[in-house]
Amino acid sequence: MYKRILVPTDGSDRSVKAVEGAAKFAKPLGATLVVMTVIEPYSYTNLAEYRPESIEQYDERVTAEAEERLVQASKICDDVGVESKTLMVKSFSPAEAIIEQAEKNACDIIFMASHGRKGIAAVLLGSETQKVLTHSRFPVMVFR
DSSP states (O other): OOOOEEEEEOSHHHHHHHHHHHHHHHGGTEEEEEEEEEOOOOOOOTTTTEEEEEEEEHHHHHHHHHHHHHHHHHHHHHHHTTTTTEEEEEEEEHHHHHHHHHTTTOOEEEEEEEOOOOHHHHHHOHHHHHHHHHHOOOOOOEOO
């Protein structure tokens, strides 16, 4: 049924739980997880503002944080006994990057966390999960 499952993670507790859930879901299927994280490129729109770090420092910091997320996800997969591949993608739109990587990696389903925002917070902040659900041609499993 599902042989390649894309699992985005942002390092939050809910997305780590989603990686764990995806690994447990994949195990009996013999599926491979494609675990990805999205890092936001340096924003040039506010260059007039004081910046405490240079572009290079920013890139080093967010790349190191992303690598930590992916190492943690790989360990979860190894502990469950599920084969995994990790990806780090730069994008201003995580939802678009998730859908694009699902296609590029020939995934059968996207398995992602819901951050559970409600009310006005959900309306104002939006939801990457909601955007993926709305725009993806792939099935999406939302882990809560």
